[in-house]
Amino acid sequence: MTVQSTEVASGLTTEGRQELLRRMILMRTFEEAVLRDYHADKSPGFDIGAGLIPGEMHLSAGQEPVAAGVCAHLETRDALTATHRPHHLAIGKGMNLRSLAGEIFGRETGLGHGRGGHMHLFDPATHFSCSGIVAEGFPSALGQAFAFQRAGSRNVAVAVAGEGAANAGPFHESLNLAALWKLPVVFVIEDNDWGISVARAASTSVPSNAVRAVGYGIPGLRVEDNDVEAVHAAAGAAVARARAGQGPSLIEVHTLRLWGHFEGDAQGYRPELAQVPDRDPIPAYEKRLRDAGALGDEELEEMKASALTQVADAVEHAKAAPTPNPDEARKYVFVEGRIS
Amino acid sequence: MSQATAAAAHRPLPREPEPGTRRLNTAKAIQEAIASQMAADPSVFVMGEDVGAYGGIFSSTTGLLERFGPERVLDTPISESAFIGLGIGAAVEGMRPVVELMFVDFFGVCMDQIYNHMAKIHYESGGHVRVPMVLMTAVGGGYSDGAQHSQTLWGTFAHLPGMKVVVPSNPYDAKGLMTAAIRSDDPVVYMFHKGVMGLAWMAKNQRSIGAVPEGDYVVPIGKARVAREGADVSIVTLSLSVHHSLDVAEKLAPEGISVEVLDLRSLVPLDRGAVIATAAKTGRVIVVDEDYRSFGLSGEIAATITEHDPSLLKSFSRVCVPDVPIPYARELEYAVLPTSARIEAAVRKAVAA
Ligand SMILES: Cc1ncc(C[n+]2csc(CCOP(=O)(O)OP(=O)(O)O)c2C)c(N)n1
Numbered sequence: 144m145t146v147q148s149t150e151v152a153s154g155l156t157t158e159g160r161q162e163l164l165r166r167m168i169l170m171r172t173f174e175e176a177v178l179r180d181y182h183a184d185k186s187p188g189f190d191i192g193a194g195l196i197p198g199e200m201h202l203s204a205g206q207e208p209v210a211a212g213v214c215a216h217l218e219t220r221d222a223l224t225a226t227h228r229p230h231h232l233a234i235g236k237g238m239n240l241r242s243l244a245g246e247i248f249g250r251e252t253g254l255g256h257g258r259g260g261h262m263h264l265f266d267p268a269t270h271f272s273c274s275g276i277v278a279e280g281f282p283s284a285l286g287q288a289f290a291f292q293r294a295g296s297r298n299v300a301v302a303v304a305g306e307g308a309a310n311a312g313p314f315h316e317s318l319n320l321a322a323l324w325k326l327p328v329v330f331v332i333e334d335n336d337w338g339i340s341v342a343r344a345a346s347t348s349v350p351s352n353a354v355r356a357v358g359y360g361i362p363g364l365r366v367e368d369n370d371v372e373a374v375h376a377a378a379g380a381a382v383a384r385a386r387a388g389q390g391p392s393l394i395e396v397h398t399l400r401l402w403g404h405f406e407g408d409a410q411g412y413r414p415e416l417a418q419v420p421d422r423d424p425i426p427a428y429e430k431r432l433r434d435a436g437a438l439g440d441e442e443l444e445e446m447k448a449s450a451l452t453q454v455a456d457a458v459e460h461a462k463a464a465p466t467p468n469p470d471e472a473r474k475y476v477f478v479e480g481r482i483s
Numbered sequence: 484m485s486q487a488t489a490a491a492a493h494r495p496l497p498r499e500p501e502p503g504t505r506r507l508n509t510a511k512a513i514q515e516a517i518a519s520q521m522a523a524d525p526s527v528f529v530m531g532e533d534v535g536a537y538g539g540i541f542s543s544t545t546g547l548l549e550r551f552g553p554e555r556v557l558d559t560p561i562s563e564s565a566f567i568g569l570g571i572g573a574a575v576e577g578m579r580p581v582v583e584l585m586f587v588d589f590f591g592v593c594m595d596q597i598y599n600h601m602a603k604i605h606y607e608s609g610g611h612v613r614v615p616m617v618l619m620t621a622v623g624g625g626y627s628d629g630a631q632h633s634q635t636l637w638g639t640f641a642h643l644p645g646m647k648v649v650v651p652s653n654p655y656d657a658k659g660l661m662t663a664a665i666r667s668d669d670p671v672v673y674m675f676h677k678g679v680m681g682l683a684w685m686a687k688n689q690r691s692i693g694a695v696p697e698g699d700y701v702v703p704i705g706k707a708r709v710a711r712e713g714a715d716v717s718i719v720t721l722s723l724s725v726h727h728s729l730d731v732a733e734k735l736a737p738e739g740i741s742v743e744v745l746d747l748r749s750l751v752p753l754d755r756g757a758v759i760a761t762a763a764k765t766g767r768v769i770v771v772d773e774d775y776r777s778f779g780l781s782g783e784i785a786a787t788i789t790e791h792d793p794s795l796l797k798s799f800s801r802v803c804v805p806d807v808p809i810p811y812a813r814e815l816e817y818a819v820l821p822t823s824a825r826i827e828a829a830v831r832k833a834v835a836a
Contacts, residue, residue: 189684192626197813199628249627249812260629260811275631276589277561310560311592338561340537346560407684412536469818473807 145351145365154379155372157437163215163371164432165446167207167425170231172450173240174202176458177230177247181406189407195462196248198260203231205369205401208424209333210235212374213301213394216382222287222300224280225273227262228333232303236269240457250464257467258475278304278311281330285317288326288385299385303331306395307338309352318359318393325390329381330356332393334365335400340412356393366396369424399424500655500694507695508681510542512654513619516661517544517581519699521551524579527665530557530566531583540585541621541680563593567618571601574616579665584620587636587674601670602645616671617664622650623676623723623773625820626685630808633816635722638772638779640672641750647671649704649749652679652725654693656748659702667704676773678723688726705752709761713743716833717761718826719784720771721747727823728771731830734823740834750780755787759795762788766797767833771821776803798833802826 155163177196184194191199203210206228214235217223225232233243238254246253247261254264262275270287274280284302291298308314309332321328332352336343349355356363362384366373374396381392399422403410410416432438507515521527529544529551535558538545548556559566563584570580584590590597597618604612624633641648647669651657657675664671681691710725711732718728725746732742745761747754762768768788770781781801788795802821810816 190686191684192686192813197627198811199632246811249814255811257812257815258630258808258810260627263629263631263811275629276592279592307561310562312562312564313592339533339540340535341533341558341560345558466814467810467812469814472810472815472818473805476807 145353145367155375159215160372160432160437161442161446163211163375164425164428164438165450166211166214166235167371167428168446169450169453170207170210170234171204171425172447172454173234173243173457174204174230176454178202178402178406180248180458191407200261200406201228201404202402202406203228205399205423206333206335207231208369208371208374208428209303209331209396209398212371213303213329213331213378215375216378217301218298219269220296221298222270222284222291223272224284224287224300224302225264225271226277226280226304226308227273227275228305229262229264229273233264233266233271233273236271238264238266238269238271240453241460242266244457244461245464248461248464249466250461251467252461252464256475278308278313280304281313281317284328285321285326288321288328289324291327297386299327299329299382301329301331303333305338306332306334306336306343306352307341307346309355310346315355315359318356318361318391321391322360325388327385327388328391329378329385330361330391330393331378332395334395334397336397337400337404337413339404339408352395353393361390362392364392364394366394369396369398369422371424371428500696504694505697506692507654508692509651509654509657509675510545510680510682512658512695513543513661513675514545514547515695516658517665518547518550520579520662520665521547521555523699526577527579527581528555528557528573529581529583530559530570532559532561532585534558534583539583541675541677542682543583543619543621543675543680563589564596567593568596568600570616570618571596571604571614574614574670575604575612579615579617581617581619581665584618586632587620587622588631588634590620590636590639597640597646598643602643605669606645613668614670615668617661617667617673618646618670619673619675621677622674623678624809624816625678625723627811627813627816629811633809635674635676635774637674637750638774641753641780642778645670646751647704647749648674648751650674650676650722651748652676652710652722652746653690654681654695656702656708656746658695659700660704660748662699663701663704666701671704674722676723679726688723690726690729702748704749705754707748707754707757708746709743709757710746711742711744713741713765715741715765716767716769716830717743717745717765718769718771718830719745719747719758719761721750722773724771724773724821724826727821727826730823731827734827735830740830742830753783753787755791758784758787759791762795766795767836768796768799769826769829769833770801770803771826772801772803773821774804775806776801777806779803798836800829800833802829
């Protein structure tokens with residue numbers, strides 16, 4: 144089944160709608176800050192390994208509606224497994240911004256004390272994890288859901304991945320097993336039209352992964368535009384279903400990768416690039432709320448200012464934090480005191 | 484030793500071109516080898532993620548789509564088991580696939596196809612079925628890409644029988660070894676280190692650009708190369724570490740420390756004769772390996788020498804990744820990589836002993 148935003152009776156209060164916008168603005172503000180520091184010290188002559196934030200950088204600008212819409216339904220103890228493009232989801236799940244920034248900057252104060260990096264964020268406080276290996280978040284979400292089911296809790300696990308990842312074996316194996324064991328899982332596919340340079344049509348045999356879900360006996364829904372309220376509605380139903388013990392479901396959102404696959408990607412393969420900025424979902428949602436009388440200038444300014452303050456605090460904290468001690472590079476391979 | 488390898492061992496290597504001739508980076512040298520083999524043999528095709536319009540994330544396939552079209556240069560879904568397995572099946576039917584696994588770190592999702600199928604079919608069939616396939620993949624760290632994108636892992640592939648494992652260190656070898664790999668009737672795992680490709684967006688090793696002949700030539704798989712002659716201590720190594728070792732050798736020469744650098748060029752087959760020869764010459768051996776230390780290449784080199792003649796060695800040491808996932812933060816990553824500083828310290832220790 145496919146939904147368009149116009150069909151969605153939002154059921155959201157004005158505060159609820161503003162909260163979605165607020166979260167999206169925070170996600171974007173954070174990524175803009177990372178973008179600045181990532182590139183600022185890599186010129187002249189872009190060198191991926193140089194500078195304050197070295198390594199590959201996959202930013203999620205444009206995909207905020209997925210994170211805001213889904214995470215609005217999640218409690219701290221619900222689990223979320225994300226991908227190599229994790230920041231929007233980490234923030235949506237409520238990750239401490241200082242810990243997130245600390246890890247991205249490779250500092251001792253980061254979530255993994257600088258061991259993991261931006262693709263490998265593990266946060267027991269928010270039950271958040273992610274992986275640089277495509278589709279590998281699906282199976283572990285099953286396990287978290289299994290543990291919740293066994294514990295008799297109402298908690299759910301959400302597994303997010305791209306449409307490219309949905310062509311990998313773990314996706315299919317996970318859908319089947321989740322359906323078979325009625326696990327409280329919500330599969331979320333972020334279809335931004337592109338694997339790195341490979342278009343969805345050239346990689347996926349069906350127009351929508353909702354169809355594939357149905358093939359595994361799971362309800363599947365495709366949200367056809369990048370609208371946070373449509374995502375919110377779809378995720379609300381899926382999470383409620385999982386909490387009620389009725390098993391997994393899948394939501395695919397047709398979203399947008401505003402920037403390159405990773406920073407430094409010239410995107411020569413991307414013919415529609417010129418139109419992409421116009422499809423930015425955040426200004427679109429701002430306008431929609433304004434038009435509905437649900438948002439005024441002052442509120443919007445306050446949201447932006449608050450996001451800037453929080454992000455500035457996190458980034459300053461990261462920059463001021465110590466780098467890890469090279470003599471401790473082998474620390475954390477095993478649990479301290481248990482090496483045999 | 485097969486007849487072919489024995490013959491190759493006695494054939495002189497093609498002469499490297501004189502300085503001043505055409506220079507390419509390693510990525511272009513690889514592209515050129517693939518292109519010339521595709522032009523020569525219609526059964527050769529290229530397949531993998533982002534190998535088409537993108538030209539390979541590490542530029543191993545740039546220009547091939549434009550020249551040979553989408554029938555012979557195929558972008559795949561992110562379905563490594565399926566497309567690597569497809570390569571195996573096509574090879575069994577006589578095609579010669581060159582399949583890219585984007586980063587070697589991703590082998591976990593498709594290893595069954597690699598080690599239980601690609602590498603075993605020829606043996607299981609009693610030699611009746613051949614799998615003339617090249618699996619090429621990027622290895623190596625040094626740019627903060629974290630624990631899932633920075634490994635070398637060649638020891639893992641070399642440990643499992645049935646596939647040749649080649650790892651060029653420079654453009655000349657990269658072209659000659661790729662040509663040999665595509666022409667090989669055995670499955671070949673061809674690993675290129677990101678740090679020797681000469682990519683615009685990465686810190687470049689000074690030797691990632693070098694002279695490459697225009698015509699076809701083969702660097703035989705299984706023949707090591709003495710990258711620098713020396714008398715006091717031997718560094719046995721491969722890939723990017725060859726360059727760090729050469730830098731150290733150059734630096735120490737004025738102090739009267741003479742370092743020999745042996746570039747293995749392949750792990751399978753391993754040129755054990757060359758390893759023994761350099762050990763016999765200097766008596767002091769250091770293995771520099773960007774793979775994990777335990778249960779890998781460095782232990783194999785030690786075993787090779789001592790099984791041959793334990794009295795050859797006056798000293799032996801290894802500079803490897805100390806059995807820790809590659810950390811993200813630069814300070815930590817460079818503490819575990821086999822850097823020039825670590826190699827230099829090992830050489831000084833060896834000659835002082
Ligand atoms: C198993 C595996 N294969 C390949 C890759 C390389 N890779 C990283 S991201 C990516 C594209 C992912 O596309 P998609 O799932 O649609 O997510 P998006 O990047 O569009 O958010 C690829 C091929 C990987 N990380 N893991």
